[in-house]
Amino acid sequence: MAPIQIRELILLRIGWWIKGWDSLFPYRLEEIQRNPKCLRWSSLKTMSTPPAPDPKLRIWSPPPLSCPKWNVDASLQPSLNKSSIGGVLRDSSGKFRCLFSSPIPSMQINLAKIFAIHRALKISLSSPEFIKHHLIVESDSANAVKWCNEKSGGPWNIHFILNFIRNIHSMGLQVTICHCGRASNSVADGLAKQGLARTDDFIAWL
Incomplete structure (x- = not known):
């Protein structure tokens, strides 16, 4: 690295x-x-016991053993006509396996979140470790998850992206794409927002 x-x-x-x-x-x-x-920052507190988490917030949950999970997200900055995506791959112990943060062409936020799912799958395909293994991909966009799981339909202008996602099984990846709450997607959200300031793709295997 x-x-x-x-x-x-x-x-x-x-x-x-x-x-x-x-x-x-x-x-x-x-x-x-x-x-x-x-x-x-001068007002930074000395290390202390953190407050108990709010039980109403759904935090990130680990995937089953031998079933890594991607959390992906997208960010939009209309004033600068910018969009970006980000994602983190973690194993059942919560260990980070891969990170990405990338600028993409400006687009509507739900479309950008489909691009984030697509990027996670493309990165997974590049590693022989994940061929024939099951992967989970989580997004906080219910629309993006719905379109990716449907056999047809969705935004016409990204059909080539949706068709790639829908046919990923034929390429050797077993994938479950599901919806998650924003509270459990904070790491991916941070990586997506970082992408707004980038000029190139950032990908790191850990």
């Missing part, structure tokens, strides 16, 4: 960790990566 990718991963994990125990920290993940000096 290139040094710049290692640096980005370290800053990403620090950002997630701080957000988990200091809700007052004012900076977003993409701001931490652009300017790591913001980690010196």
